[in-house]
Amino acid sequence: MRPRVLLLAGLEPTGRAGLLADVAAVRARGGDAVAVPTAQTAQGTHTFAVVPAAPRMLTAQVTAAREWGVLHAVKWGVVPGPSQLATARAALKGTDAWWVVDPVVRSSRGQVLSRLSPRHYLALAGPRVVVTPNLDEAGWLLGRPAPGTVEEAQEAAEDLCRLGFGVVLVKGGHLPEGQGLADVLAFSGRMLVMRGRRLKRPPERRGTGCRLASALAAELGRGTGPEAAVRAAREHVTRYLRTGRD
Numbered sequence: 211m212r213p214r215v216l217l218l219a220g221l222e223p224t225g226r227a228g229l230l231a232d233v234a235a236v237r238a239r240g241g242d243a244v245a246v247p248t249a250q251t252a253q254g255t256h257t258f259a260v261v262p263a264a265p266r267m268l269t270a271q272v273t274a275a276r277e278w279g280v281l282h283a284v285k286w287g288v289v290p291g292p293s294q295l296a297t298a299r300a301a302l303k304g305t306d307a308w309w310v311v312d313p314v315v316r317s318s319r320g321q322v323l324s325r326l327s328p329r330h331y332l333a334l335a336g337p338r339v340v341v342t343p344n345l346d347e348a349g350w351l352l353g354r355p356a357p358g359t360v361e362e363a364q365e366a367a368e369d370l371c372r373l374g375f376g377v378v379l380v381k382g383g384h385l386p387e388g389q390g391l392a393d394v395l396a397f398s399g400r401m402l403v404m405r406g407r408r409l410k411r412p413p414e415r416r417g418t419g420c421r422l423a424s425a426l427a428a429e430l431g432r433g434t435g436p437e438a439a440v441r442a443a444r445e446h447v448t449r450y451l452r453t454g455r456d
């Protein structure tokens with residue numbers, strides 16, 4: 211079965227991150243991608259700009275996507291502001307697709323991509339909603355300092371489940387040296403620590419969070435359970451970091 215995945219994300223023209231990276235990951239996982247830009251961005255070495263999508267166009271594109279067939283999963287990447295969030299959400303009313311929410315508000319270089327606040331993300335929580343924060347984002351969502359240990363990452367994952375997310379993946383790629391690298395997955399009362407090795411990467415290999423969430427959406431959309439879906443998505447990102455290809 212080919213999962214049909216709606217990608218709501220910012221367009222970054224090189225495809226290193228954002229919507230084009232999402233499309234590449236979904237296709238590589240054997241899914242059909244429907245790409246709806248929530249914003250246009252420019253992210254050069256000296257140039258940075260974000261222009262939010264017109265809500266009217268967002269509604270039309272999501273509605274048109276639904277007219278062509280069932281959506282099995284929706285991946286939320288950069289959402290520049292509350293009006294894009296509310297519009298996309300309204301246009302998705304009545305779907306029972308998995309949602310994978312990557313609460314990305316800044317680029318890895320620190321540039322601001324979104325004006326959403328934690329409460330906007332917490333309002334998206336639901337039993338078929340996965341949230342995939344990195345450590346900083348997990349702290350930000352919960353209004354406390356970023357977890358600095360695997361135990362704190364587990365506490366954060368538990369707290370995000372308590373706030374209503376069906377599946378929580380706290381990405382520990384930035385745990386301090388000595389803590390090793392570990393992602394924490396919590397769902398249905400279970401807690402898994404998935405360890406890994408830190409990989410050196412060339413600076414242009416960005417968009418790992420985008421790819422992880424999109425590959426995860428494709429797997430969940432296909433009907434894979436959360437644990438196997440997360441493992442497949444992590445393998446996808448590892449391969450991308452090693453080879454630069456999806």
Ligand SMILES: Cc1ncc(COP(=O)(O)O)c(N)n1
Binds near residue numbers: 222227228316323
């Ligand atoms: C449109 C868009 N979406 C996501 C990211 C995050 O990716 P990264 O963490 O690699 O900067 C980005 N920079 N731009």
